[in-house]
Amino acid sequence: MRLPLKLNLSLLNLLREFPYSGTSFPPEFLKAVRQQLVNSKSKIPSDTAKFVKEKLSIDIEHLLLAGHIGFAKIANLQDFVALLQPNFKLSALNVTDINKTNVFNKTSLYVAVSSVKLDQAEALPEAHYLEELTVELLMDETEQIPGSSKEAIYIPVSLVKISLSSQGQIDIHFYCYLCHCLNKAFADKGLALYPWIFPDAKLVPDFSDQGIANIKSNLNLKFSHKDLDNYIRIVTDNPLDLGPLKELLPELETLVYYSVHFQNREINLNLERLFIALLGHPHVEVRNRAVLFLNILYDKTHWQLRGALKTKVASVGDQFKIESIVESEIDDTHFAIMLNTYSFSPNDSEEIVSWHIPKMLPYDAATGAENSKAMVISLDFGNFPRAGFYDWKLIKFQKGGKIASVYTGFQHAGSLSTSIQKLENLERGTGFTPKTKPIQGRIIVHPKNVLDLQLHEIYADYPEGLPTEKHRGNFAKIAESIANYARGGINGLYISGALERDYNLQYGEDGKIKASLSSKRKEASPLAITNRSMPSTMLGGDKGLRTLIEAAKQKDVKIILDFVTRISSSRHHKKYTPYLLYYLDSQGKKVPFYGSDGRGWSYEDTQLLNFRYVESRFF
């Protein structure tokens, strides 16, 4: 089955103008985009739209938007449209603004557009279509891709699927595939389309081919439950024998590389289970690889395979500018910065890998230094729009459709391309120098004004610091003190001991307290938690904590609670029982692994859970 589509030029113009203010899209823009999507959707038979939804698990409007964004991001698309419709004026791509944000992507834009409700009574604006060309989506994954012609280009659905799932990581290949199809079809007209992130069309064929190669890699990728079981068998048969793992670790590295690249959810989950378990392997090298692989899974990029991300800390509203110095020739222009973070749009919870063109200046021009081959590469995103991790990486597009890391600290490097070549030789051999690191980083962005917090730490039982029964505290007493704290300039309270502990209480079927058993244990340690989901009953329980939080909100005092990972070794909730950790004492008796601060102390009122087991069982 094929899905024939006509490009909606009116929609392309809206997208290419990209009127993003830095914080939100104008409502009229979102409405106009939605209207054009409805226009395009109306040209597709409903049974076909239903088939697409089943096949791709994607709404047809989302698919149409994703496709049009692909075409809209072709820098010189007007060269192509002019060949078929010379009288149509295609808007120039707003490169300046799309370079400053990550919201111009198929997910963020769809989230924004799909929230728009159209008035059914209102007539849709006219749509202008590129009738001369059909974009055929090949729904049958086994169908050979026909050669492009002036009348039609063909897009395999597999490419669309991995483009949709990969959260932007292979977008560049998708855009190049579109460019390459059109360039081939109109070669006699000298058409040389290229995506906005490239300076010209030289690398387009290579990156297009890599897009097709990605399909094959993705289809061959598998790590099923059965594969996981095999690995478990190998790992557990003789954990002290490193032999089998020497072969398995490179396999796992390749697997995690591609699984993250394509964001294959099933494989990622199975790998995560394996890696968490391997965190406790007897061999340090296996544990270290497991840590690295887990970082890659959680980062959703494989960037840390080449080295750690250099970390900085900032707050929302701080200037978001990336700067780096690299050794480079002046004509080395295929640099880009990849950014991996949440959508800048606050209503969108998706993480996106986006591509950006950095500003490049010779080092001497930027600093006044002379006779330097260094370049200053910078990119100004304005201000941090929301809290979270902002991972970035400087890359270079290379022949063969390769996206190469850019390294720093390489001695005797001439041009950057030379140093990359040298590095690749080193990586293939054994002489990789640890002094050489990829230029990449992570900015940990805290909520706005977090540095202005004046925190005060209190024990919930003894907020006045007087550990006597007479002065014993509870949530209500703390709530009464909030105004006083606020007057004294305290705008944040860090409260320890707020969670449920072992009071020796008896509960009824409704979960309410019936009575205390033989005696209440008022002396129960506030840090020995019986149920991490409940506030302390003795301090006022659910109602008391809500009162406290309400009082704090009225005075704009932030409430931060102490959460401990240990649990009470007496009368903890039974949900924890299967996950308890044990060791053997000197007499061979199996005893709980008591809580520890990790520095030699152990607290027998608490015990540890087997975190490897807990976190790999609860996906």
Place this chain on the structure above:
Amino acid sequence: MIIQETIDFIKKYDIDGILIDNAEIIPQYYEINVEELSRRETDGEPTYSKEDMFYGNIVLPTIESGYWATE
């Protein structure tokens, strides 16, 4: 489980933050007791399952910090 309990608590009570003391040593992983987990009963049956070995349900007592000897 712990993460979910924490998220649920934050959502339910709308607190502004949590603090995990000694976060630098969390999660606490300890070296598995390979000798014990490889033990067989007097009739030759394995005492523990492969799952026990895989997840390290019996560990060695240690005074080292949670995640031991990593780089």
